[in-house]
Amino acid sequence: MLLSKFRPHYVLVFLFAVFAAWWFYVCNRYFVLYYHEQMQLFRFDGLYFRLYLNTPGGISGYLGSFLTQFYYYPVAGSFIIAAILASVYLLFYNVCNTRRLFFIPFIPVVLLMMSFMNIYFDMSMALGILFVLIGFKYYMIMSQPVRYIVGLILAAFMYFIAGGNVLLLSLMIIIFEIKHKEKEHHSKKQYKFLYLMLLFAWSALLPWIFWRIFYIVPLHEAYFALTPANFLFPTVVNNALWLSFPVLYYIGTLTVTKMNTWKLSERKIHIINYLLAFIMIICSVYTVHDRRRELLHQMEFDLQIGNWKSVIAIGKDYPTINRRVCYFTNIALAESGQMPYRMFHYKQIGVTGLFLDRQLNYFSLWNCGEIYYRLGMIQEAEHNAFESLLASPKEPNAQALRRLTLTNIARRDSATAEKYLRYFDNSLTYRKWARNQRSHLELAMADSAFHIPDTPIPRRYKDFFINYHQPDYSLLILLESDPNHRLAFEYLMAYYMLQKNIEQTKWCLDSFFENFNYQNIPTHYEEALLVYHNSMQLGDDFFTRYPVSQETRERFSRYAQAYKAVQGSKRNFEQLQRQFGNTYWYYMHFIEPSTLKKNDEQNRY
16 A cells, blocks of 8 residues: 555655755855856846846846845855756656656756756746746646637747747647647647647747847847756756757657566666666766865855855865965965965966956956955956946846945945945845945944954055056055055065066165064075075075075975975985975975966966
8 A cells, every 4th residue: 555655756856956956055055056146136126127128038037136145144155056857857747757767857957957057047947947848737637618719829838938949839739739649630740740830830930020029139038038948057967968858858758658668677667767866866976076166166155254264275176286275375375474484385377366457348357346346446356347347247246236336435436336225225135235335334434543344454555557567666665555464565575476577576675675564584585685695695694684594495405405305306306395395495496486478377266
């Protein structure tokens, strides 16, 4: 009795949903959940809703953004994705009617989980597929005369809801009608043929008609909105997902009549299904999971919340050399006061790891402004944030809007700050944040000395154009305007040291070091002074003005001996690297700074 009520596909989908929730929360929290939540700002207002209605599939887009806002809470976000995956499976399972081969409808669900790893694939695409399956399920249970009329109405309705996925619906309807041709009288076949031709033509004309009358979008988007064909960089997985539904539905209809001829027991068939599903999950996770990408997004997230310890730890253990990793690590080292003491304990690739090139895409513009924001160059930080807002891949997003709010409060521009704050008033997750910032704005306007907690101090400097190719000029102008700007000084010292420009390093030390209250000369500055002393062949009176610690001088002597022993000996080099790989001397002799003009373009971003 109990065995007859047993539904093995329910067990499969439950276990898979639990795994999917765990996988997105633990392994893809920053790349999937954090990224998509930050790339939008869902708002409960009529204008925001109407903006979605102006595009094909606007209902799916709006509901997808509504669900995505809950990614702000990673546990909720992971369970939402798991629920969508389970719903797609259960719907497609009922559509296919493959009771014994229940792993077949599991295939597109695995592809859907993999598709979430594409940054251009968001919840609205998954909802478009879900709505198509719901519409098709109800179409199947209708009687023949009624569904011919309903099919045409459903196609128009589905285009409005799910955009280009109406083509997927029409294809599955055609397969369904062809499959049932043997059950009909000969006199009705002509009507079915005319209906299918009309449905095909109607589905092909719908996007053009809506494009001409309602939507102000490119014609290509009118046809393929919310489908992989409209992605900037569609993957094989994305295309396979979209095509798998009609293909597997057709395969499922062919296998239904053959399953009864199998002589395998139900228990063996269940084991085969579970085994195939398990293999699919393992292969999919192995194929699409990119731990380095997840760590990189985690560094960016931790940098925003000021978790310097986490940023530095990830930067130290990151498996490859990456420019953005060096960039984030150096910012965290500087903000935590460790740059003069421990900078060379971490991977360094030259000055390209201190500043990023400015390119016209969202990631470059946003990350490029990060260091200027930390340096207190509020105008330049606002400039980069505004341009990244314009280059946002989806809509005015929470990440850029928050930065623009803070920069305008810092500049005491109340009108512009209030304009950005109004975006957050109708947001569920950022409403409280907006109230706090509005109180900060009131305090800032009342008190010129007020400073928002946990934000950089705005710096005053004379107007100038940012030279992105020579950032040391910006640092020099900052120090000329404010000789006590410690972060600018340490970044300028790091810039010259990473350039291996030892004379400029000493000049910078002579010009600005006394403006700061260092108890002793920081370790890496001592190492640079010893390089200068050795290269200029100066006497011991040099140490009267520059009191390099005896410990550092002795370590330099040991390094010099180890360096002489390195020639032609791999074992001696490994020993030197192990003992002195965290010194400026090792960087000077053995690290070639990246110029990004050779074969090291992979270090770029």
